[in-house]
Amino acid sequence: MIQFKNIAKTFRKARVLNGIDLEIGIGERVALIGSNGAGKTTLIRCLLGEYTHDGEVRIAGLDPREHRTEVLGKIGFVPQLPPPLKMPVGQLIDFSASLCGTDPARIHAIAERLGLDVASILTRQFVRLSGGMKQKLLIAIALGRDAQVLIMDEPAANLDPEARKIFFDLLAERQENVTMIISSHRLDEVSALVNRVIEMDMGQVVLDDRVADDVSLSGQIACRIVIKREEPAFTKAIEAWQFSRSADGLVWEGEIAGPDRLRFHGMVARYIALVADISMQEA
Structure with missing residues (x-):
């Protein structure tokens, strides 16, 4: 071509x-x-x-x-x-x-x-x-x-x-x-x-x-993040990804696009000391 x-x-x-x-x-x-x-x-x-x-x-x-x-x-x-x-x-x-x-x-x-x-x-x-x-x-x-x-x-x-x-x-x-x-x-x-x-x-x-071609451009990844305490900066960052949180504000859940996983990891890495647990799986 x-x-x-x-x-x-x-x-x-x-x-x-x-x-x-x-x-x-x-x-x-x-x-x-x-x-x-x-x-x-x-x-x-x-x-x-x-x-x-x-x-x-x-x-x-x-x-x-x-x-x-x-x-x-x-x-x-x-x-x-x-x-x-x-x-x-x-x-x-x-x-x-x-x-x-x-x-x-x-x-x-x-x-x-x-x-x-x-x-x-x-x-x-x-x-x-x-x-x-x-x-x-x-x-x-x-x-x-x-x-x-x-x-x-x-x-x-x-x-x-x-x-x-x-x-x-x-x-x-x-x-x-x-x-x-x-x-x-x-x-x-x-x-x-x-x-x-x-x-x-x-x-x-x-x-x-x-390179490996096993990531679907239209695939979605379900994510769940548990944090140790509420933090306004993290809240603002995670809400930009359209995540929703539990009543106590310590558990956040949402979906990200498969090709966006590295960008998402980069965002989470900025608050790694705040994160108690994180899980991700293909939706």
Whole structure:
């Protein structure tokens, strides 16, 4: 589906990409990881046809620069930093839908599933939305088309736990016939979403490995946490995950999305001295 052949890119005599050779097939879910400056974003921009470069990039056999309109019609892209668009939300949805020949209602429906009240913000400028609202709308635009390739840069960074559950469900609905590239500087943020890890450093691929693929994107994990005493900071943190507590406030129960388990463990770890017992099992 995606081919990179000896890709090299230089900015002002600085070599940013240095001989990248990769093939990514349909149905693969790839974590593209590496520190800032490793070359991840530049590689994605080459894939989107935004940069000239040495070597060849192909998506379904097509050069993304020579066949830009056709190729972009196959791609759903969620950037890490939302663009500073002053376009009203309703106009942005209609414009995005027209570019790929999809029904704007599909974008509306996905945004609503993510918890975004689209009707109330149709006339608001995109740039004036909150970070979470922008992220939900960009995800809805990317997933609201019949894309063969999904490219996402830190896609769940600004989503609340409930919205992330829905996001993982949306990915699960597409995982059999879509190639996904999820860029992140932290593997623990995306490890449960992917079946392949590609790590970059200094413009080169330093790791390309298959990983265990036994976590369902739509799976749920039932959790029960017993704490030693009530703590306001913990209460605020656990309530963000939609957990409910017992009458005495010492037992908390709820469900998390399977791919969110590492993020959840990270939250609980901050209060580990407070935790008396914790149990987790697939729901």
